[in-house]
Amino acid sequence: MNNPDSLLNQLVSDIKKKKELTTLKDAFVLERLRLLLTKNFKLNKKLGQLNPKSADYKKTVKLIRDDLRKSYGLFRIAAVDSLMSLVDKLSNPPQQEIIEKILKQHSSTKERQPYYSLLYPQLFAITGNPGTILDLGCGLNPFSIPFMKLKQLIYYAYDLSRPEIKAINQFFQIINLRGKAQLGDFTTVRSLPSVDIAFLFKMTDLLDQGRGHKKTEEILKRLTAKYVVISFATLTMSSQPMNAPRRRWVEWLCNRLNYSFSVIEIPTEIFYVIQKN
Ligand SMILES: C[S@@+](CC[C@H](N)C(=O)[O-])C[C@H]1O[C@@H](n2cnc3c(N)ncnc32)[C@H](O)[C@@H]1O
Missing domain, CATH: 3.40.50.150 (Vaccinia Virus protein VP39)
Incomplete structure (x- = not known):
């Protein structure tokens, strides 16, 4: 059984490993994650058993990344000059x-x-x-x-x-x-x-x-x-x-x-x- 808080922190850090999401605030990612879990009862129930290699863990990372890309990542255009x-x-x-x-x-x-x-x-x-x-x-x-x-x-x-x-x-x-x-x-x-x-x-x-x-x-x-x-x-x-x-x-x-x-x-x-x- 995992400590839910440390698992959530680990999820946040894994979600942010995608280049376009690295600069997001942890608190914002955590909030979106909590929102997803309140809506997805099955996933929430399994939280204690999730381990970073499991399919549910990877699915959670993917769902939140998709959500963050919609609200945040889609708009930035890679440019020659920073x-x-x-x-x-x-x-x-x-x-x-x-x-x-x-x-x-x-x-x-x-x-x-x-x-x-x-x-x-x-x-x-x-x-x-x-x-x-x-x-x-x-x-x-x-x-x-x-x-x-x-x-x-x-x-x-x-x-x-x-x-x-x-x-x-x-x-x-x-x-x-x-x-x-x-x-x-x-x-x-x-x-x-x-x-x-x-x-x-x-x-x-x-x-x-x-x-x-x-x-x-x-x-x-x-x-x-x-x-x-x-x-x-x-x-x-x-x-x-x-x-x-x-x-x-x-x-x-x-x-x-x-x-x-x-x-x-x-x-x-x-x-x-x-x-x-
Ligand atoms: C479609 S863009 C619009 C940008 C700007 N309003 C414009 O029209 O030029 C959406 C912007 O909202 C930001 N954003 C999305 N959700 C937000 C939130 N809850 N709080 C603050 N910024 C947010 C994104 O990072 C992105 O820059």
């Missing part, structure tokens, strides 16, 4: 060609990068110029701050990627911006800062995991923000524009919660700008 080496070359004001190279290292910002200068003026025409922004599951989106053309801004960001969070904090220092990027699962943070605008760009599928929209609703209600911006990709897997890019469930949800919303579209993405009353 993220940090690019950030190290930045000065204030930041050079546009370096910012563009950085934005291309994450699939979401790579796709959005040609349209930032269309997106932010349209967004701020609705919300007014924000003094504070909270970017949840930020990826490399904070590197788009120069496109916002704001004089005063405090920026808070959360993501699971250690190297990206480090790079973002260094970037904030270089451009003298007040703000903080934090490593961790934002859904477990008790008190998120109160802000003018909160971004949930391309996050709801990851939050809801195909099981309704309860998690998105819970976060939307919990956020202390004047506006929450939720976005969705509007290209199909084969990069063709979707026939029906609108997400009616967001519209129904806003109506039910009595929040008003506006829609902004760029060729690759749709943004719901939700005003919390």
Whole structure:
């Protein structure tokens, strides 16, 4: 019989042996593992007998790795220049060609990068110029701050990627911006800062995991923000524009919660700008 805690720690360390998962926080991997075990009663029951050579142990490692790849690993693009080496070359004001190279290292910002200068003026025409922004599951989106053309801004960001969070904090220092990027699962943070605008760009599928929209609703209600911006990709897997890019469930949800919303579209993405009353 194994000690369950030491077995869980061993599982976490084995799960993280995959290259793209090594930089994840142990606590996050452990939480996903616990979640899997609560849902998989049979596996949970066998936990005491698992040994690292058994088929069930290997199956558990594989299941969690697949889960983590979906929420974390799929988005990073291997690049010729490392993220940090690019950030190290930045000065204030930041050079546009370096910012563009950085934005291309994450699939979401790579796709959005040609349209930032269309997106932010349209967004701020609705919300007014924000003094504070909270970017949840930020990826490399904070590197788009120069496109916002704001004089005063405090920026808070959360993501699971250690190297990206480090790079973002260094970037904030270089451009003298007040703000903080934090490593961790934002859904477990008790008190998120109160802000003018909160971004949930391309996050709801990851939050809801195909099981309704309860998690998105819970976060939307919990956020202390004047506006929450939720976005969705509007290209199909084969990069063709979707026939029906609108997400009616967001519209129904806003109506039910009595929040008003506006829609902004760029060729690759749709943004719901939700005003919390
Ligand atoms: C589809 S990408 C979107 C990135 C960014 N919002 C954008 O659109 O440019 C999802 C991002 O959320 C991060 N992520 C997923 N689950 C998270 C969680 N629970 N807490 C913090 N970050 C999370 C991933 O690491 C990844 O960078």
